[in-house]
Amino acid sequence: MRKRVKDIIDKATHFLQKRSLQFTISITFTAVAVVGMVIVGASLSMRFISSSEKMISEDSVRMVDQVNLNLDTYLRNMMRISDSMYYRVIKNADLSTDNISNDMSLLYETNRDLLISIGVFSNSGKVIASEPLAQLKPSANVNREAWFANATRKIENLHFSTPHVQNLFVDPDNKYRWVVSLSRSVELTNAGSITHGVLLVDMNFSGIEQICKNVDLGESGYIYLIDGNGEIIYHPRQQLIYSNLIHENNYAAAKYDDGSHNETFEGQQRVITVKTAGYTGWKIIAVTPTADITSTYNQIKIFALFFIFFAVFLLIFVNMFLSSRIANPIMELEHSVKDVETGELSGVDISIAGSYEVQHLGKTIRSMVNQMRKLMDDIVAEQESKRKSELDALQSQINPHFLYNTLDSIVWMIENERYEGAVTMVTALARLFRISLSKGKNIITVEDELEHVRNYLTIQKMRYKNKFSYEIITEPAVLQCATIKLIVQPLVENAIYHGMEFMSGDGEIIIKAYCEGGDLFIDIEDNGLGMPQEQAEALLTEETTKKRSKGSGIGLKNVQERIQLYFGAEYGLSIYSEPDEGTTARIHLPVKTLEELDVSKGGAAK
Amino acid sequence: MTKKKIMVFILILLAFAVSFALLNKDRIFEKKNSDPYEISVIYRSKSAESSTTIKQGIDQAARDLNAEVSFITLARDNDVQEQISLLQREIKNGAKAIVIAPVNSKDLKQPISKAQKSVPVITMQSTVEGMKDLPYISCDNLQLGGALAKAVINNGISDNRIAILQNSMDCSNINQRYLGVTRQLNSAKSQVEYWNIPDDPQEAYDTAKGLLQSSSADTLIALDGATLEAAAKAERDLLKTGSKQVRIYGIGRTNTVVSLLDDRIINSIGVENEYNLGYLSIKTAINHINKNYNTANTNINFAIIDHENMYNSDNQRLLFPFVR
Numbered sequence: 009m010r011k012r013v014k015d016i017i018d019k020a021t022h023f024l025q026k027r028s029l030q031f032t033i034s035i036t037f038t039a040v041a042v043v044g045m046v047i048v049g050a051s052l053s054m055r056f057i058s059s060s061e062k063m064i065s066e067d068s069v070r071m072v073d074q075v076n077l078n079l080d081t082y083l084r085n086m087m088r089i090s091d092s093m094y095y096r097v098i099k100n101a102d103l104s105t106d107n108i109s110n111d112m113s114l115l116y117e118t119n120r121d122l123l124i125s126i127g128v129f130s131n132s133g134k135v136i137a138s139e140p141l142a143q144l145k146p147s148a149n150v151n152r153e154a155w156f157a158n159a160t161r162k163i164e165n166l167h168f169s170t171p172h173v174q175n176l177f178v179d180p181d182n183k184y185r186w187v188v189s190l191s192r193s194v195e196l197t198n199a200g201s202i203t204h205g206v207l208l209v210d211m212n213f214s215g216i217e218q219i220c221k222n223v224d225l226g227e228s229g230y231i232y233l234i235d236g237n238g239e240i241i242y243h244p245r246q247q248l249i250y251s252n253l254i255h256e257n258n259y260a261a262a263k264y265d266d267g268s269h270n271e272t273f274e275g276q277q278r279v280i281t282v283k284t285a286g287y288t289g290w291k292i293i294a295v296t297p298t299a300d301i302t303s304t305y306n307q308i309k310i311f312a313l314f315f316i317f318f319a320v321f322l323l324i325f326v327n328m329f330l331s332s333r334i335a336n337p338i339m340e341l342e343h344s345v346k347d348v349e350t351g352e353l354s355g356v357d358i359s360i361a362g363s364y365e366v367q368h369l370g371k372t373i374r375s376m377v378n379q380m381r382k383l384m385d386d387i388v389a390e391q392e393s394k395r396k397s398e399l400d401a402l403q404s405q406i407n408p409h410f411l412y413n414t415l416d417s418i419v420w421m422i423e424n425e426r427y428e429g430a431v432t433m434v435t436a437l438a439r440l441f442r443i444s445l446s447k448g449k450n451i452i453t454v455e456d457e458l459e460h461v462r463n464y465l466t467i468q469k470m471r472y473k474n475k476f477s478y479e480i481i482t483e484p485a486v487l488q489c490a491t492i493k494l495i496v497q498p499l500v501e502n503a504i505y506h507g508m509e510f511m512s513g514d515g516e517i518i519i520k521a522y523c524e525g526g527d528l529f530i531d532i533e534d535n536g537l538g539m540p541q542e543q544a545e546a547l548l549t550e551e552t553t554k555k556r557s558k559g560s561g562i563g564l565k566n567v568q569e570r571i572q573l574y575f576g577a578e579y580g581l582s583i584y585s586e587p588d589e590g591t592t593a594r595i596h597l598p599v600k601t602l603e604e605l606d607v608s609k610g611g612a613a614k
Numbered sequence: 615m616t617k618k619k620i621m622v623f624i625l626i627l628l629a630f631a632v633s634f635a636l637l638n639k640d641r642i643f644e645k646k647n648s649d650p651y652e653i654s655v656i657y658r659s660k661s662a663e664s665s666t667t668i669k670q671g672i673d674q675a676a677r678d679l680n681a682e683v684s685f686i687t688l689a690r691d692n693d694v695q696e697q698i699s700l701l702q703r704e705i706k707n708g709a710k711a712i713v714i715a716p717v718n719s720k721d722l723k724q725p726i727s728k729a730q731k732s733v734p735v736i737t738m739q740s741t742v743e744g745m746k747d748l749p750y751i752s753c754d755n756l757q758l759g760g761a762l763a764k765a766v767i768n769n770g771i772s773d774n775r776i777a778i779l780q781n782s783m784d785c786s787n788i789n790q791r792y793l794g795v796t797r798q799l800n801s802a803k804s805q806v807e808y809w810n811i812p813d814d815p816q817e818a819y820d821t822a823k824g825l826l827q828s829s830s831a832d833t834l835i836a837l838d839g840a841t842l843e844a845a846a847k848a849e850r851d852l853l854k855t856g857s858k859q860v861r862i863y864g865i866g867r868t869n870t871v872v873s874l875l876d877d878r879i880i881n882s883i884g885v886e887n888e889y890n891l892g893y894l895s896i897k898t899a900i901n902h903i904n905k906n907y908n909t910a911n912t913n914i915n916f917a918i919i920d921h922e923n924m925y926n927s928d929n930q931r932l933l934f935p936f937v938r
Binding site: 145146147172173175179182183184186213217245246247248250251252253310311314317318321325328 | 623626630634637670674678870872873876887889890894921928930931932933935
C-alpha cells in the first residue's frame with residue numbers, strides 16, 4: 009500500500025517535472041483548493057443533513073408526544089366519565105328503587121361533545137339505562153358484541169375497543185356513527201343483592217380524528233394510530249387503506265418498540281417514530297418519508313453544487329492568472345538564457361520583469377552576460393592583436409637567403425671594383441631596411457610601401473642581372489593612402505621566384521597602385537609561367553605547408569590574413585592567373601589616410 | 615492572460631449566469647405546476663345523499679393529487695338535456711377534465727365524443743356504450759347483478775314470483791345489472807315480472823306501494839339505490855298496516871337503505887365501493903390530463919351484504935364511510 013502511494017506520488021512528480029511552471033502552479037493550486045472546498049462542502053453538508061435529520065426526528069418525537077398527550081386526555085375523559093357513572097351513580101343506586109336515568113342524562117349532557125352514548129346493561133345484555141337513545145334495535149344482540157364479552161371476561165379491566173359503527177339503538181335519523189367503546193364490568197345493586205353488569209361509554213371517533221388530523225409532519229408526513237395487534241384505529245387515509253387503494257405497514261409497525269426506526273415500505277424509505285399510548289396499548293406512529301427530508305435540501309444541494317462549480321471555475325482562472333504572473337517572467341528569463349546558451353551574446357536582451365526576486369535574478373543574469381560579453385570581446389581583441397603581432401613579426405623577417413645573396417653580390421661587386429653598383433645596392437638595402445622598420449609602425453603610406461618594393465626590386469634586378477624589368481605605375485592620389493607595410497614585397501618576391509626565375513629574359517613585373525570604385529588596389533603583374541586559375545585560387549585558401557627553398561617564407565595567405573585582420577573580411581588579396589600568360593596578384597584596400605585610420609581604429613593600427 | 619482566455623472566461627461566466635437563471639426558472643415552472651387541476655364531475659341524479667361516499671373519494675383524491683373538483687348534480691334525476699348543457703358549460707368554463715356519469719348512451723354519445731376533442735372525459739358508474747376509447751370507472755355491473763340474483767336464489771325462490779323494478783334502463787350500468795340478474799334468474803327458471811318505477815322519489819314510492827298491493831310478487835329486485843329505497847319504504851309502511859312481507863333485494867346504498875337493511879325490511883343489498891369509484895375517477899382524469907393513458911378501465915370491488923354480515927369489519931367499512 010505504502011509502495012503504491014509512493015509510486016503514485018513519484019508518477020505525479022515525474023509528470024509535473026515535465027510540465028511548465030505555470031501548469032504546475034495552476035494545477036497544484038487548483039487541486040488543493042478543490043480538495044479543500046470539497047472537504048469543507050462535504051463536511052458542511054453532512055453536518056447540515058445530520059442536523060436536519062435530527063431536527064426532523066426530534067420534531068416527530070415532539071409531535072408524537074403531543075398526540076400522545078392529547079390521546080391521553082381523550083382516554084382519561086372517557087375513563088373519567090365511566091368512573092363518574094360507576095362510582096357516583098351506579099354504586100350509590102339500588103336499581104329496584106332508584107332510577108339512574110336522570111343522573112346518566114345529566115352526565116351525558118355535560119359531555120355530549122365527546123359522547124355518542126352511555127349505557128348500562130345487565131349481565132344478560134338487557135338495557136338497564138341508556139342515553140341519549142333508549143330503544144334497543146330488535147336485531148341488536150348485546151351479548152355477542154366484543155366490548156360486552158371483553159368486559160364480562162375480565163371484570164377488573166377497562167376495555168377500549170377499536171373504532172366500530174354504533175349499532176345498538178334505534179335512531180330515527182338513520183344515523184350510523186363511528187365510535188370507540190369503553191366497557192367495564194360493574195356491580196349492580198338490585199334490592200340489596202349484587203349482580204354484574206356492563207357499563208358502556210361510546211365516544212365519538214371524530215375526537216380521535218381531531219387529535220391526529222392536524223398534526224404537521226412536513227410535506228407528506230403523517231400520524232396514524234394502531235391497536236396492539238396492528239389494526240388501524242385512525243389513519244388520515246383510512247378509507248383508502250380500507251379500499252385497498254393504498255397500503256400501510258401497520259402490522260410491521262405493531263412490532264416496533266418505542267422510538268425512531270428506519271424502514272422501507274413499498275420502495276419508499278421512511279422514518280418511523282413509535283409511541284405506545286397508556287391504558288390501551290395503542291401505538292401512535294409518525295411517518296416521515298425520507299424523501300421529504302431530502303427534498304428540503306435537494307434544492308440547497310443543487311445550489312451548493314452550482315456555487316462549488318462556479319468557485320472552482322473562478323479559482324482555475326485566478327490560479328491561471330496568478331501562475332502566469334509568476335511564471336511568465338521566469339519563462340521569458342529562461343528564453344533569454346536559452347539564447348545565451350547558444351552563444352549568441354551580442355543580441356541578447358535579458359528580460360527584467362515580474363516579482364522582485366525574478367527581477368533581481370534577471371538583473372544579475374544581465375550583468376553576468378554583459379560581463380561575459382566584455383570578457384569575450386576582450387579575449388577576441390587580445391587574440392586578434394596577438395595574431396597581428398605574430399603575423400607582423402613574421403612579415404618583418406628578412407629572408408636570410410636574400411640578405412646573404414645581396415651581401416654576397418655586394419662583396420662580389422666590390423671585389424670586381426664595381427663600386428657604383430655596390431653603392432646602389434647598399435643604398436637600396438639600407439632604404440629597404442629603413443622602411444621595413446618604419447619606426448615600428450605597421451601602417452605606412454602607399455608611397456613608402458612602393459618605395460620599399462622599388463628598393464627590393466633594385467636589389468633583385470641587380471642580382472638577377474637584369475633578367476627582368478619592372479615598372480611601378482601609381483596614381484598620385486593614392487600615394488598618401490594608408491596600407492599595411494610589407495604586403496607588396498612578398499608578392500613581388502613570389503613574382504620573381506615563381507614567375508621570372510625560369511624565364512630566359514624579358515621578364516616583366518608591373519606594379520600598379522590605383523583607385524577604383526572608392527577602393528584602393530595594388531596590382532602586381534608578371535608575365536611569368538602562370539598557373540591554372542583554380543590553382544591560383546587555392547593558394548589563398550589552402551594552408552601552405554610546402555616548405556619552400558626560396559622566398560621570404562611567408563605566404564600569400566599571410567598577406568591576406570593581415571589585410572583582413574586590419575581592414576575586415578571584405579578586403580584582401582585575389583590572384584588571377586593563366587598558364588603561360590602570367591599572374592596578377594591584386595591587393596584590395598580601403599581608401600584611407602593614415603590619420604583617418606588612426607581615428608577609426610584607435611590604437612589598433614599602431 | 616491573452617485576450618482569447620479572457621473571452622473564454624467571459625463566455626463561461628455567461629454560461630453560469632444562464633444556468634443560474636434556468637435554475638430559478640425551474641422553480642417558477644414548479645410553481646406553475648402546483649396550480650391545481652380543475653376537474654368537473656357531472657353526476658346523474660339530483661340526490662346529494664346517494665353520492666356522499668363518491669364525493670368523499672373525490673375529495674380525498676383532490677387533496678392527494680392537487681385537484682380542484684366541482685361536483686355538479688342535476689336539478690332533475692336523469693335529465694339528459696341538462697347533463698349535456700352542463701357538460702358543454704363546464705368545458706367552456708375551462709375544466710381540464712370531465713368526469714361524468716352519463717344518463718344514457720344514446721343521447722350522450724355525440725356530446726361526449728365532441729367534448730373528448732378538447733379535454734379528457736372519464737365516465738364513472740355508467741358509460742356510453744360503443745365508445746371504445748372512453749375510460750370507464752365502475753364495478754363489473756354484470757357480475758354485481760348476477761351476484762345479487764344468486765343471493766335471491768340461495769334464499770329459496772323455487773315457487774316464488776319475482777318482480778324486477780325497472781328505472782333508467784337506458785343507463786349502461788343499470789342495464790348491465792339487469793342483464794346479470796335476468797341471466798341468473800333465467801337459468802333458475804323463475805317467474806319474473808317487471809315493474810316500471812318513475813324517477814321522482816314520491817312517485818316512485820307511490821308506484822311501488824300500488825304495485826306491492828296489487829301484485830302477487832313476493833320477491834323484489836331493485837337495480838338502483840333510489841328505486842330500492844322507494845320500494846323498501848313502501849314495504850315498510852305496508853308492513854305497518856299488516857300486509858304480508860315481501861323479500862326485497864337491491865343494488866345501491868343510501869342511509870335509508872342501510873337502516874332498512876338493519877331493520878330487515880331489505881334482505882340483501884349489492885354495494886360497490888363508491889369511495890374507490892370517486893377516488894379512481896379523479897385519479898384517472900389527472901392521469902389523462904398528464905397524457906398518461908396507461909390506466910386501463912378500472913374495476914371496482916363490490917359486495918353483497920345482508921343483515922347478518924352488515925357489521926363485520928369489511929362490510930361496515932363499505933356501508934358506513936367515515937364522515938369527516
